[in-house]
Amino acid sequence: MARLKRQICRVVLDYFDKTYTNELGDQWQMVREVLTTPGLWQYAVLLNNFQRTSETKKHLLMNGYHQLTHQTFPKTLTCYINRNPGKFPSERHQTGKIKGYYILNASSLLPVLALDVKHGETVLDMCAAPGGKSVALLQCASPGHLHCNEPDIHRSRWLKETLESFVPSTHINNITTSELDGRLIGKLHAKSYDKVLVDAPCSNDRNWLFSSDALQAAELISQRKIFPAIQTELLRSAIRALRPGGSVVYSTCTLSEAENSAVVSNILNSCRDVISVDLSDMGNTLSHEFTFAAHVTHGLLVLPDKGKAWGPMFVSKLIKL
Template identity: 85%
Template sequence: MARLKRQICRVVLDYFDKTYTNELGDQWQIVREVLTTPGLWQYAVLLNNLQSSLETLNNLLVHNYHQLTHQTFPESLKCYINRNPGTFPSQRHQAGKIKAYYILNASSLLPVLALDVKHGETVLDMCAAPGGKSIALLQCATPGRLHCNEPDIHRSRWLKQTLESFVPWPHVNAISTSQLDGRLIGNVHANSYDKVLVDAPCSNDRSWLFSSDVQQAAERISQRKTLPAIQTELLRSAIHALRPGGSVVYSTCTLSQAENDAVVSNILNSCRDVVPVDLSDMANTLSHEFTFAAHVTHGLLVLPHKGKAWGPMFVSKLLKL
């Protein structure tokens, strides 16, 4: 049976046209074409180094995938991308069976790479569902402990299924899960982690454009006004959860300045024990694979373009003094 064609929600598109024309100028029309045309979307394949498969690798190469590389990439991280639109066949969850790869938007790896986890470190993925970034973290290093938190009960089940699908015994012993409100973790687990990832709940531009009905779209646009305050609380909680000398990466999958740069600015203006970390080297060395927005004050913003249809993805890193 043919898949139903996705329908663009006009209410959201009109809202984005007004907001992002003001924030991105001429760049918005280029980004708009990609976001509103799923036929242009690209997908990456992250190999599971805990369950290697030569057959999968050979299949990727036959279909003109090439490895995404960066001078700071750990050798264990093997992500393959194709310049052509389309996706690699996904694998179904089967209890007791470990998957060979994970399908994702390649820009989702940038927060993980920015976090730069080392072997033995204690790591918190504060808003972890559906689990792709947790899986990517495990491809980069073997944490002493990885705490995956997701407060939503349904998404938490999704997270646990993802971990079950990708993490074989005995690696699972280093992983714990919880359903805490991320805004409380800083108090419950103060000064406990070497690294924290806050992939914050946000106004996901790709999915919002294809909202199912006008009422849901209106609710989401109204909700958007409350998100920056929640995101700021999550990031502040993450800083409290960090040990001195630790670092936090804040990321979203929206173009919104209010949810990106403004959130980080709020933190820097109110928390004197953190400083921003320059990520320009990452942008410079990955500019052949990603399109980065100019004039982003506190991080990187990936803009979807034809042939580089990754993102949106905002990434910012802070160091706790």
């Protein structure tokens, strides 16, 4: 309930009104209403295959949840969503105890689905904290090795706690964690991975709307200009870290065109060894559960909508030739 008491920052909202009216047109008013009304927000429940979850499934179904499905979903990826707003109660972290489920924004699964990890592959989650996408990757397949990187020390601790909460000791040996600057990984681990996920640091629209004060908001808006350069460097590093034939998925949780399509366009214009993958089929088959922006270049953009209050989430996929 604390989330409902937070105050909207007028400075950020005015900035979003100006920016996103220009970028999203009429769709911005729909998105604006959901983003500014936490009471409309929805949360998904990702079940953990490393734990018995039959009782959790029964409880979810009794509470109006249904399974999120897609023709390309691995059978092992089991996620439940509810049309109604609200949050299923989280499980507390207890040392040595494996949790049965993870609460997340359902759109967070789209980058994982787009990456399409197969058994035995070597995978890098470049900006992994808090760990939800790493957990989802492990539900999809059994990587030969999963490298979870998070440069921020505090967020890295959060990541390690998440992994400890969801992965049994019998499987933890296939996972390594690090606190490297993602922009350096391409040089340090060149051509080392089959798949790379870059869930890049971005101007998180949901959080920014509830910044604590106008001065902090003005500083955040000013800092927003530097994100595209950092994101481009991270994506370029990811491509260097890929083996030929490997693929990278780039994602953010912002609506910003400068941080989304423009970053991917910059990479495609400067890197001759990568091509963009068309994700429209995934968007079409998931349109009953997610609302997507129209005419997005090089990817999909999930827009928060009533009854589909997921996102923002931008997803783009590139293959290294």
